[in-house]
Amino acid sequence: MRFLAKEKDISDQIINNSRSMISIIDRNYIYEKVNTTFCDAHQVVIDSIVGKSLGDVWGHETFQNMIKSNIDLCFSGKTVKYEASFNTPQLGKRYFEVVFRPLSVETGEITHLLAETFDINDLRLSKQAAIEKEEEFRKFETNLPIGFLRCDPEGKILHANKAFLKIMECHDEVSITNMSLRSFYPEEGFFEMQYDQLLECNTKTFGRVSLKNCRGKEIPCRISGFLAVDESGAPSFVDFAVEDSSRELMLENRLLQAQKLETIGALAGGIAHDFNNILATISGYSEMLQDDLLKHSALSEKVSKIQGAVLKAQSITNQILTFSRQVEQEKILISVSEVLKETIGFVKSAIPSNIMVKSRIPKKNANVFADPTQLFRVFLNLMTNAIQSMEEEGGTLSVNLAVVEGKFVQHELNKGIVADEYVLLTFKDTGKGMEPSLIGRIFEPFFTTREVGEGTGLGLSVIHGIITEMEGEILVSSKKEKGSVFYVYLPVSKAYPDLSGKEDKRKKILFITGNKYESRILSLALENTGYELIYISDRRHLIKVMAYINERPDLVIYMSDSKQIQPEDLVGIFHRLNINTPCILITDPNQELLEEKLLNSGIIKQHLIKPVSLKEIRNAIQISLK
Amino acid sequence: MPGVLIVEDDKELREMLKISLIRRKFTVLEAANGKDAIIHFKPSITDLVVTDLIMPEEDGLKVIMKLRELKPSIRIIAISGGGKAGPGSYLNLAKALGADAIYSKPFSINDLIAKIEELLNNEQHT
Numbered sequence: 001m002r003f004l005a006k007e008k009d010i011s012d013q014i015i016n017n018s019r020s021m022i023s024i025i026d027r028n029y030i031y032e033k034v035n036t037t038f039c040d041a042h043q044v045v046i047d048s049i050v051g052k053s054l055g056d057v058w059g060h061e062t063f064q065n066m067i068k069s070n071i072d073l074c075f076s077g078k079t080v081k082y083e084a085s086f087n088t089p090q091l092g093k094r095y096f097e098v099v100f101r102p103l104s105v106e107t108g109e110i111t112h113l114l115a116e117t118f119d120i121n122d123l124r125l126s127k128q129a130a131i132e133k134e135e136e137f138r139k140f141e142t143n144l145p146i147g148f149l150r151c152d153p154e155g156k157i158l159h160a161n162k163a164f165l166k167i168m169e170c171h172d173e174v175s176i177t178n179m180s181l182r183s184f185y186p187e188e189g190f191f192e193m194q195y196d197q198l199l200e201c202n203t204k205t206f207g208r209v210s211l212k213n214c215r216g217k218e219i220p221c222r223i224s225g226f227l228a229v230d231e232s233g234a235p236s237f238v239d240f241a242v243e244d245s246s247r248e249l250m251l252e253n254r255l256l257q258a259q260k261l262e263t264i265g266a267l268a269g270g271i272a273h274d275f276n277n278i279l280a281t282i283s284g285y286s287e288m289l290q291d292d293l294l295k296h297s298a299l300s301e302k303v304s305k306i307q308g309a310v311l312k313a314q315s316i317t318n319q320i321l322t323f324s325r326q327v328e329q330e331k332i333l334i335s336v337s338e339v340l341k342e343t344i345g346f347v348k349s350a351i352p353s354n355i356m357v358k359s360r361i362p363k364k365n366a367n368v369f370a371d372p373t374q375l376f377r378v379f380l381n382l383m384t385n386a387i388q389s390m391e392e393e394g395g396t397l398s399v400n401l402a403v404v405e406g407k408f409v410q411h412e413l414n415k416g417i418v419a420d421e422y423v424l425l426t427f428k429d430t431g432k433g434m435e436p437s438l439i440g441r442i443f444e445p446f447f448t449t450r451e452v453g454e455g456t457g458l459g460l461s462v463i464h465g466i467i468t469e470m471e472g473e474i475l476v477s478s479k480k481e482k483g484s485v486f487y488v489y490l491p492v493s494k495a496y497p498d499l500s501g502k503e504d505k506r507k508k509i510l511f512i513t514g515n516k517y518e519s520r521i522l523s524l525a526l527e528n529t530g531y532e533l534i535y536i537s538d539r540r541h542l543i544k545v546m547a548y549i550n551e552r553p554d555l556v557i558y559m560s561d562s563k564q565i566q567p568e569d570l571v572g573i574f575h576r577l578n579i580n581t582p583c584i585l586i587t588d589p590n591q592e593l594l595e596e597k598l599l600n601s602g603i604i605k606q607h608l609i610k611p612v613s614l615k616e617i618r619n620a621i622q623i624s625l626k
Numbered sequence: 627m628p629g630v631l632i633v634e635d636d637k638e639l640r641e642m643l644k645i646s647l648i649r650r651k652f653t654v655l656e657a658a659n660g661k662d663a664i665i666h667f668k669p670s671i672t673d674l675v676v677t678d679l680i681m682p683e684e685d686g687l688k689v690i691m692k693l694r695e696l697k698p699s700i701r702i703i704a705i706s707g708g709g710k711a712g713p714g715s716y717l718n719l720a721k722a723l724g725a726d727a728i729y730s731k732p733f734s735i736n737d738l739i740a741k742i743e744e745l746l747n748n749e750q751h752t
Contacts, residue, residue: 269708272707272708273680273707273708274636274707275707276707276708276730276731276732277636277638277639277707277731278636278638278639279731279732280639280642280705280707280731280732280733281636281638281639281641281642282732283732283733283734283735284639284642284643284646284732284735285642287734287735287736288645288646288649288735291736310732314732317707317708321708326708327708
């Protein structure tokens, strides 16, 4: 008996010191026996539990909802195991694992059950934390802008994140799982080579590699690999990070092109400068020769041809100097939309019928700091190029103007932004377009896609120089047989023009002539009279005339032997710009018929016939300005 | 006859200017760069200087400043084939520094000579 009593003591000790709450419950849901752990958890003594019902101890509601059905199930002969949270007086709400085991007497009848309740609160919390951590990591990996994938040691894709699917233009993860990463490499043996390198050094960032995406397009990618090994040192899996570097590549190329243009510009500028010395020598000697020769003689005419060629060469060196930004631009604050509208109007008057010009110019005004003549030249050249590319097939030229915030365009530009706002002009045609390999070169001087003899190939390089000088940028995109789009970004200038100097009250006279000598004489004659004389005699005549007339001079003197500026052009400009400036016409005696149209246009206030004395001109000016 | 100094580093152009001025009976002095022009400047026989702007050694802008200092009454014509400093062209800078006239290359030699004569005539009157 003593042994038995002792044995009972030992088993009681074991039961009481168990970390589980142990109890025996009868069919009436009454506690028949509980261990010390149970009582400690409820902060009561054993006697106060034994004989009480489960409802009394756990609360009747908890008993009905969470306990009773499990106990009934156990009394039907099954061991029941479940997790639940209960309120305990000692520790508050905690998670428990509960096990009910049926206890039967010898007859096989189940009279009691053994309840074991383990506190799994800590376990459960750490499990929860692990799940949350994993979810967080999954979210991070999914949203990572860098493609991430895990492969088995054979290169078979086990998992890929969203960014990788996006780079590869794949629909879902399923479609590429179990594919080999090898199959994305367009070049055979390349993957194996990289993999061998990984085996050697475990972690490696590879240079730029082209991967062929799900649509068959090659994407330049930057790839890093990490090889994980198991305890024996054998590869267990490989992780790859894949970055799409198309944009980086494009920016690098653009930067290279910009640097190249800068270099060519410096070089070409130097050559143009030396070339002007040579031209000055040729021009000087031929003028001296001309003076020595009889006027209108055969030799004299040949010398005139030399002089004509010098002028032509001068125009080219001028363009090169503009491209290399060595020509001063007379910048003023000017409304881009006004210049654009004028240019469009000018272009529209002379386009073939199979070409449409559409424009969208918002009312919102934006000023830029620019030389109006040069800006006109930029727009005119871009539109003329577009029209030429559509000449055969016909098409549409769309010209748009938008004012955009600097911070939104800074990713587009090669240089840093210099203004809060930019004017973005797009010139889109549906013409021939360009081969991708040519696009990078179109701003280089003398680069042309046209036939030899059709243009000098300087137009776009001059435009590039002008826009760069304005701290703007010109970009282009083009598709062969689809057309080209030119994007011109110009910084919006909020500054007001510098008017600190004394206001110029001198009357401005615009003198249009083809004869430099005449204009020089006139300028000498008027030099000390208080008139400011602007004369135009060079080849960029029409653009200049337009820009100067738009400056609203007080008087225009038009010497009609000007070969480049046709009287019709002049009338057209006056009408288009809605200008009422008085105009003095000076013609040769035998030219009356030609000028009739001009005289009837209502623009000409006075008409003088050559030869005219300086006195006559002075008088005419005085009358016109009264 | 009035003395004209030609400062030009391009030999052929300098030669052409010299010949054209001699034809008009000017006394011609020459310098191949700005440094020589300043070192060998002879104020007593030089009435006008025609100077290029971009040259080795000292450039034309230095010539203008220095010669003005050495002989305030001197007439100066600047000629240039392009080139820009900051927002302004070299020629405009030359004008600001006191050149009486500026010409970009290539220019009309008759225009240039007319200007030289005009500048020298004005000087005689004043």
